[in-house]
Amino acid sequence: MSYHNPYTPPRKSATFDDATLAEIRRAAATGIYDIRGAGTKRKLPHFDDLLFLGASISRYPLEGYREKCDTSVVLGTRFAKKPIRLKTPITIAGMSFGALSGNAKEALGRGATIAGTSTTTGDGGMTDEERGHSEMLVYQYLPSRYGMNPRDLRRADAIEIVIGQGAKPGGGGMLLGQKISDRVAQMRNLPKGIDQRSACRHPDWTGPDDLEIKILELREITDWEKPIYVKVGGSRPYYDTALAVKAGADVVVLDGMQGGTAATQDVFIENVGMPILACIRPAVQALQDLGLHRSVQLIVSGGIRSGADVAKALALGADAVAIGTAALVALGDNDPRWEDEYQKLRTTAGAYDDWHEGKDPAGITTQDPELAARLDPVAAGRRLANYLKVMTLEAQTIARACGKNHLHNLEPEDLCALTMEAAAMAQIPLAGTSWYPGKGGF
Amino acid sequence: MCGIVGLFLKDETLRPELGRMLSDMLIIMTDRGPDSAGIAIYNAPTAGTWKLTLQSAEPGVDFAGLSEALAARDISARVTVKDTHAVVETTADVADVRAFLQEARPQIRIMGTGESVEIYKETGLPRDVVDRFDVRAMSGTHGIGHTRMATESAVTTLGAHPFSTGADQCLVHNGSLSNHNNLRRTLIREGMTFETQNDSEVAAAYLTAEMAKGKDLGEALAGALDDLDGFFTFVVGTKSGFGVVRDPIACKPAVMAETDQYVAFGSEYRALVNLPGIETARVWEPEPATVYFWDHAKAA
Amino acid sequence: MPTFDLSSTPLRDLNSALHALSEGANDTAFDVVNPRGAHAVAVGIDAPVTVEVRGSVGYYCAGMNDGGTVTVHGSAGPGVAENMMSGTVVIEGDASQYAGATGQGGLLVIKGNAASRCGISMKGIDIVVHGNIGHMSAFMGQSGHLVVLGDAGDALGDSLYEAKLFVRGTVKSLGTDCIEKPMRPEHLETLRGLLDRAGVTDATPQEFRRYGSARTLYTFNIDNADAY
Numbered sequence: 011m012s013y014h015n016p017y018t019p020p021r022k023s024a025t026f027d028d029a030t031l032a033e034i035r036r037a038a039a040t041g042i043y044d045i046r047g048a049g050t051k052r053k054l055p056h057f058d059d060l061l062f063l064g065a066s067i068s069r070y071p072l073e074g075y076r077e078k079c080d081t082s083v084v085l086g087t088r089f090a091k092k093p094i095r096l097k098t099p100i101t102i103a104g105m106s107f108g109a110l111s112g113n114a115k116e117a118l119g120r121g122a123t124i125a126g127t128s129t130t131t132g133d134g135g136m137t138d139e140e141r142g143h144s145e146m147l148v149y150q151y152l153p154s155r156y157g158m159n160p161r162d163l164r165r166a167d168a169i170e171i172v173i174g175q176g177a178k179p180g181g182g183g184m185l186l187g188q189k190i191s192d193r194v195a196q197m198r199n200l201p202k203g204i205d206q207r208s209a210c211r212h213p214d215w216t217g218p219d220d221l222e223i224k225i226l227e228l229r230e231i232t233d234w235e236k237p238i239y240v241k242v243g244g245s246r247p248y249y250d251t252a253l254a255v256k257a258g259a260d261v262v263v264l265d266g267m268q269g270g271t272a273a274t275q276d277v278f279i280e281n282v283g284m285p286i287l288a289c290i291r292p293a294v295q296a297l298q299d300l301g302l303h304r305s306v307q308l309i310v311s312g313g314i315r316s317g318a319d320v321a322k323a324l325a326l327g328a329d330a331v332a333i334g335t336a337a338l339v340a341l342g343d344n345d346p347r348w349e350d351e352y353q354k355l356r357t358t359a360g361a362y363d364d365w366h367e368g369k370d371p372a373g374i375t376t377q378d379p380e381l382a383a384r385l386d387p388v389a390a391g392r393r394l395a396n397y398l399k400v401m402t403l404e405a406q407t408i409a410r411a412c413g414k415n416h417l418h419n420l421e422p423e424d425l426c427a428l429t430m431e432a433a434a435m436a437q438i439p440l441a442g443t444s445w446y447p448g449k450g451g452f
Numbered sequence: 453m454c455g456i457v458g459l460f461l462k463d464e465t466l467r468p469e470l471g472r473m474l475s476d477m478l479i480i481m482t483d484r485g486p487d488s489a490g491i492a493i494y495n496a497p498t499a500g501t502w503k504l505t506l507q508s509a510e511p512g513v514d515f516a517g518l519s520e521a522l523a524a525r526d527i528s529a530r531v532t533v534k535d536t537h538a539v540v541e542t543t544a545d546v547a548d549v550r551a552f553l554q555e556a557r558p559q560i561r562i563m564g565t566g567e568s569v570e571i572y573k574e575t576g577l578p579r580d581v582v583d584r585f586d587v588r589a590m591s592g593t594h595g596i597g598h599t600r601m602a603t604e605s606a607v608t609t610l611g612a613h614p615f616s617t618g619a620d621q622c623l624v625h626n627g628s629l630s631n632h633n634n635l636r637r638t639l640i641r642e643g644m645t646f647e648t649q650n651d652s653e654v655a656a657a658y659l660t661a662e663m664a665k666g667k668d669l670g671e672a673l674a675g676a677l678d679d680l681d682g683f684f685t686f687v688v689g690t691k692s693g694f695g696v697v698r699d700p701i702a703c704k705p706a707v708m709a710e711t712d713q714y715v716a717f718g719s720e721y722r723a724l725v726n727l728p729g730i731e732t733a734r735v736w737e738p739e740p741a742t743v744y745f746w747d748h749a750k751a752a
Numbered sequence: 753m754p755t756f757d758l759s760s761t762p763l764r765d766l767n768s769a770l771h772a773l774s775e776g777a778n779d780t781a782f783d784v785v786n787p788r789g790a791h792a793v794a795v796g797i798d799a800p801v802t803v804e805v806r807g808s809v810g811y812y813c814a815g816m817n818d819g820g821t822v823t824v825h826g827s828a829g830p831g832v833a834e835n836m837m838s839g840t841v842v843i844e845g846d847a848s849q850y851a852g853a854t855g856q857g858g859l860l861v862i863k864g865n866a867a868s869r870c871g872i873s874m875k876g877i878d879i880v881v882h883g884n885i886g887h888m889s890a891f892m893g894q895s896g897h898l899v900v901l902g903d904a905g906d907a908l909g910d911s912l913y914e915a916k917l918f919v920r921g922t923v924k925s926l927g928t929d930c931i932e933k934p935m936r937p938e939h940l941e942t943l944r945g946l947l948d949r950a951g952v953t954d955a956t957p958q959e960f961r962r963y964g965s966a967r968t969l970y971t972f973n974i975d976n977a978d979a980y
Contacts, residue, residue: 041974041975042972154873155835155873158835158854159818159835159837159856160796160818160835163796163816187970199856199875200894201913209892213850213853213854213872213873213891213892214812214850214854214872215811215831215850216703217627217683217704218601219454219455219719220705220811222484223810223812224811226791227792230763230764231767231816233764233767233768703868703869705829705830705848705849720811721810721829722788722789722790722810723789725808731826735808736865737867737886739886740887
């Protein structure tokens with residue numbers, strides 16, 4: 011007796027999925043790790059897993075457009091003689107000239123200025139385009155110190171000492187040869203066209219005890235006028251926040267792993283760091299333990315996309331947020347209008363991340379003059395300003411619905427969590443309960 | 453993350469000044485470590501006499517009638533209470549004292565034992581810690597001190613440095629170890645016990661364990677260069693001197709000064725500026741991955 | 753001549769006085785006494801002043817100097833003249849680690865020894881050390897010159913870009929991608945000029961060897977992976 015052998019469809023491995031197989035073949039063929047821009051693409055517990063509890067009978071909401079809901083924020087009130095005053099708690103994160111074109115930097119400055127917020131330089135120094143078009147400009151002080159000079163330090167509105175960033179806590183940057191144009195090479199004092207590996211530690215100090223002395227030096231150079239921010243990638247946020255504060259920071263900038271980068275190893279982007287949702291509460295706890303919550307300000311970043319995200323970050327205890335990837339999208343990054351050209355680069359709008367190659371069809375992450383000319387800095391700046399204002403209005407809408415006359419009055423108790431993961435990470439009770447997992451530790 | 457100081461006197465006439473000099477050095481290092489402070493101070497041993505430095509969270513209870521209680525067990529001892537600490541000097545077997553304390557006063561912690569060392573450490577600003585224990589009035593042959601800016605473990609008395617590593621030996625650390633959790637687990641399997649989650653305590657326990665296997669301190673420190681990962685400058689106090697070792701990358705600061713009267717160590721030059729004759733001292737920085745020792749026994 | 757006694761005057765007064773000088777000011781010679789290892793002494797100078805520091809200083813003395821002439825009659829702590837733009841800084845004694853770090857211009861003269869990482873990430877500064885230098889010196893050095901009359905420690909010039917290194921004594925070891933290069937006439941001439949500017953009279957350029965980048969790390973090659 012013979013049996014008919016029934017058809018079994020081919021089954022692909024969940025472990026060795028198509029992307030994994032492609033990466034193994036790519037590594038074997040090229041002998042180089044995958045380098046790319048942007049942030050992590052994996053699915054992570056995020057602000058989407060939190061919801062606001064609007065007001066009804068037990069609490070009373072505010073009327074939109076009539077009853078005031080303030081969105082302003084002052085950064086650097088601890089020691090600086092000249093703190094920064096912003097109309098909205100949404101700032102633009104550090105992105106370098108080099109990683110971005112001059113036009114893109116100008117557009118960021120224009121957009122932020124219209125919206126009443128600050129922009130930030132990046133690894134590569136300050137350009138005149140950026141300074142000229144940014145009413146408030148934060149100057150990053152990075153391990154590489156490319157283009158670092160005291161004149162720019164003095165014409166900045168704040169100084170951000172970068173210890174790390176969310177995409178690569180513990181790592182330095184990679185700017186590959188294609189993007190080292192004449193001007194970038196000149197600003198960074200490097201030969202044109204070479205790969206440039208930025209340092210992961212500062213060249214002249216290590217650890218919080220030395221950082222305290224470095225902060226003293228920067229304050230002395232700038233006559234104690236400028237707020238000093240310290241930026242860390244989200245990895246050990248409780249300790250890093252506490253140590254930044256002990257070392258004398260005015261503002262702590264905390265970047266979760268969703269934060270983007272101009273270029274680094276994919277293995278780094280996808281496997282190092284913590285999601286921003288898990289970072290905020292420990293950082294706020296550190297500030298509260300030191301009695302300095304709200305007097306040392308906390309800026310959080312990494313995957314902020316909407317006014318809802320802003321409101322949730324503030325409710326968890328942040329004073330402000332920073333956006334990078336979202337700002338680039340507002341300028342025109344990964345816009346479907348360039349789909350034909352993305353196809354030629356064997357990618358698609360929304361997935362393009364080879365920012366290090368300098369071939370960005372949208373003219374943003376490139377140093378190619380023809381591509382860069384595609385971005386109109388005035389129009390792109392306007393788009394960014396619109397987006398920033400929409401986000402601010404959205405955050406206000408939520409705050410009013412929770413009965414708040416200032417965004418800063420949002421509290422963790424205004425939130426509930428949809429998933430166990432988000433409940434544990436954000437220390438927010440699961441919706442409909444008063445319970446969250448992992449109470450008491452992080 | 454921290455400030456370290458050390459002072460080894462060659463000139464015997466300076467011995468009454470040791471506490472005062474160390475206190476000055478320690479207080480200058482407050483910026484590097486405002487959370488807690490501690491010192492180990494060494495004096496010439498009296499033959500046959502051992503000292504135990506004790507610590508209690510409730511000294512009024514734990515140290516009350518301690519010397520009478522010891523006498524009742526036929527342990528003759530002199531007890532000197534200094535704030536939260538007490539020094540027991542005894543000619544009896546130290547093991548008997550330990551056994552008594554464990555049984556009768558279990559809240560008491562033994563911070564260190566030996567023929568010459570006394571260890572004092574507490575949370576708070578270095579100036580306050582120095583005042584509590586009247587460190588300025590102490591005399592001695594050599595001493596080390598530490599101010600702490602806690603990184604990942606709690607700010608507690610037990611988390612303060614120095615950490616005892618054995619009879620008359622202790623360690624202070626500036627830096628941050630990156631493999632201390634695995635090493636702690638290994639050492640626990642080997643029978644060591646730990647009071648804190650502090651990385652520096654693991655370094656101290658590592659040295660104790662290595663020396664228990666028969667290594668001398670120099671060999672144990674050389675082993676530390678292979679087995680401890682991360683960043684460190686260690687200063688180690690011994691019965692007759694002190695040792696210094698930095699990791700191979702050696703970015704945590706270290707300055708040394710030597711004159712005919714002393715050898716001094718500081719995390720910064722600032723710590724040394726009040727020492728006599730510092731203007732003409734030989735001042736240098738210890739090399740990475742190199743073990744240094746100054747020893748009264750060898751100098752004699 | 754303004755004199756600042758740092759045992760009685762706050763550091764902030766000294767630095768703000770240095771920054772407040774208007775163009776063409778006459779009183780441009782400053783004396784600083786009792787520095788006692790203080791940090792950030794005479795930082796952010798942006799005018800052609802002279803500062804004489806009588807004693808030893810801590811971290812970052814003359815940091816970001818732009819045009820001043822600072823002399824330390826003593827030793828200097830970590831990061832002396834870090835990120836100097838222009839001007840001259842002279843240390844009569846020894847310098848701790850990171851001397852001249854990321855310096856973009858100007859001249860740093862260390863009459864004693866310099867510790868580790870001298871000239872780390874240098875970007876155009878000229879450094880002349882009369883004594884020896886410690887390990888990892890000129891790490892990632894981008895441009896400028898490092899001249900050492902004594903000996904160099906381990907891993908000299910690791911991951912070097914285009915900084916040029918001249919050592920008269922021995923080199924304990926060369927860092928990754930740093931090699932000895934031939935001393936051609938133009939190098940002898942450059943070196944002569946550097947020695948003259950630093951007031952060195954007891955050395956001739958011919959006594960030095962030159963080290964520079966092998967440039968093998970300039971573009972990624974997986975077979976160099978051991979070097980990363």
